[in-house]
Amino acid sequence: MRKLLVLGKPGAGKTTFLKYLAIQCANSQVLGEQVPLFITLKQFAETENQPALTTYINQLFTDCGVTEAQTRDILNQGKGLILLDGLDEVREEDSDRILNQIEQFTDQYHTNSFVLTCRIAAREYTFEKFTEVEVADFDDQQIETFVGKWFQAKESDLADYFMEQLKETKPIKELATNPLLLTLLCIEFEDSGAFPPNRSELYSRAIHTLLRKWDDKRRIVRQQVYKKLSVQRKEDLLSEVAFTTFKGGEYFFKQRDVEQYIAGYIRNLPDAKTDPEALLLDSEAVLKSIEAQHGLLVERARSIYSFSHLTFQEYFTAREIFVTANLEELANRVTEKHWREVFLLTAGMVRDASKLMQLMKNNIDKLVAGDEKIQEFLSWVNQQSNSSDVSYKPAAVRAFYFSVSFGGDRDFYLSLSLNLDPRFCSDSSLSLSLNLNIFLSLERALDLDFDLDLDLDLDLGRNFRDRFTMPEQKYLLQQLKDQLPNPEEDKEQFKQWWKVNGKDWTEQLRAVMIEHRNIGHDWQFNKQQQELLKQYYNANLLLVDCLNSDCYVSQEVRQEIEDTLLLPVK
Numbered sequence: 160m161r162k163l164l165v166l167g168k169p170g171a172g173k174t175t176f177l178k179y180l181a182i183q184c185a186n187s188q189v190l191g192e193q194v195p196l197f198i199t200l201k202q203f204a205e206t207e208n209q210p211a212l213t214t215y216i217n218q219l220f221t222d223c224g225v226t227e228a229q230t231r232d233i234l235n236q237g238k239g240l241i242l243l244d245g246l247d248e249v250r251e252e253d254s255d256r257i258l259n260q261i262e263q264f265t266d267q268y269h270t271n272s273f274v275l276t277c278r279i280a281a282r283e284y285t286f287e288k289f290t291e292v293e294v295a296d297f298d299d300q301q302i303e304t305f306v307g308k309w310f311q312a313k314e315s316d317l318a319d320y321f322m323e324q325l326k327e328t329k330p331i332k333e334l335a336t337n338p339l340l341l342t343l344l345c346i347e348f349e350d351s352g353a354f355p356p357n358r359s360e361l362y363s364r365a366i367h368t369l370l371r372k373w374d375d376k377r378r379i380v381r382q383q384v385y386k387k388l389s390v391q392r393k394e395d396l397l398s399e400v401a402f403t404t405f406k407g408g409e410y411f412f413k414q415r416d417v418e419q420y421i422a423g424y425i426r427n428l429p430d431a432k433t434d435p436e437a438l439l440l441d442s443e444a445v446l447k448s449i450e451a452q453h454g455l456l457v458e459r460a461r462s463i464y465s466f467s468h469l470t471f472q473e474y475f476t477a478r479e480i481f482v483t484a485n486l487e488e489l490a491n492r493v494t495e496k497h498w499r500e501v502f503l504l505t506a507g508m509v510r511d512a513s514k515l516m517q518l519m520k521n522n523i524d525k526l527v528a529g530d531e532k533i534q535e536f537l538s539w540v541n542q543q544s545n546s547s548d549v550s551y552k553p554a555a556v557r558a559f560y561f562s563v564s565f566g567g568d569r570d571f572y573l574s575l576s577l578n579l580d581p582r583f584c585s586d587s588s589l590s591l592s593l594n595l596n597i598f599l600s601l602e603r604a605l606d607l608d609f610d611l612d613l614d615l616d617l618d619l620g621r622n623f624r625d626r627f628t629m630p631e632q633k634y635l636l637q638q639l640k641d642q643l644p645n646p647e648e649d650k651e652q653f654k655q656w657w658k659v660n661g662k663d664w665t666e667q668l669r670a671v672m673i674e675h676r677n678i679g680h681d682w683q684f685n686k687q688q689q690e691l692l693k694q695y696y697n698a699n700l701l702l703v704d705c706l707n708s709d710c711y712v713s714q715e716v717r718q719e720i721e722d723t724l725l726l727p728v729k
Contacts, residue, residue: 167294170339173276204253237270246277296336357709359507401475414462418442477504490518506710513716537727
């Protein structure tokens, strides 16, 4: 397996895994005949003069005392283990260039081994010759092993007590499947013996513990200014740095820039030095103290810094928004996917998230308010929801119709519908009661995931005839059903039949649906409308996820949002 794409959620351990591979390879424990090279893709993407990946790798080897001829031999002989970290952290404007560089380099030096990491669903990438794997969540045994090793130097029964408490607290146990969050849980438990109920509180208390212990761990030269900062001031400083860099799309930043951010903060503190040179020296001392004493900021390359994990940058960004009550600016970013975690964390921080939810809802509605065709589509979604003889919340039913009619994936309609009405998924007859345009997803199912989606669609299809009361409808649909070969007898034969006849068959079914149930319309949205609907679609999902997170929202606001979700703008 020469090419591997490692996907994972934030904090799953993707970067740690690559570093582990590099160390194991260097120690001849894994791929001992190869030479490991770790590359942070965002750093490569933002290198001055935008060098080709080959040139960049040559320079990295040169810095380590390897000649260009030796580097060429390593690559030509397939002896390189090239570890490419953080594709999702590359800026949007650099993305196409970096993708092309990776494709060209991996094709030219295809005999080498490549491992590439990326957050799950960060962007839609296609690497034809890469095998995709996902970093799995910790299972119960792995959690217990991790906890045991964490507390092995402590009291003998502390790990057992941790596991007992973890099993009794389901939401926290779900967090513990993530290695980074489990680390924070261990820090929190070790310090206070209890678990906080929400994620933002977890980050807050764990980081507060780290910050409080900074000055007791090590002594750093020129740390006097830093030692005067209270824990809150330290958090304020990191929050300001995080917000400034995250807002600018900077996951990696130059040392002189972050020192300027620090100087801008500490110059306003009591007894701060006013001399620019002295202030700059103090800023450097503060930066080095932060790096040495807790590692929330780390030097990735010479004079290049970042937060040690993107999750910390997201947390401190959310904290800055919370402290400054800058909810309007956050709400304006409701369509920017990389702000998702910041929204969820901020919602958990504010005392009352009602205002944030309302701002998000207003901005989401504005996205499509000026497009008549989309408004017509939303009116149709509402009409279909109102005509469905089911006892579920209207917003959940609208989410269903929106998804299957626009072509969204089932994860969306299940997530949005189930979050709005937990009964939605418990009754398997619901999908049948909601008309049959889900059956039209059969064509997509064959293209995307034949076995998985086909089974579901055919199960629905076998029962659809009974949901129509008029004899003419039943007759027409039975005729269409009779045309289908039995996929249980030969799925490959069915697949081949569908390739030849599927389009005509679908159009016949669509015509019956439109005439008798007003479903199955081909809306023919242009590319701009499709992108707009996709943004609208994802923003509503984010809004519902925020509503269902551990945040406080008044019942009136919650009901108002639910009542108007996925409705045309009046």
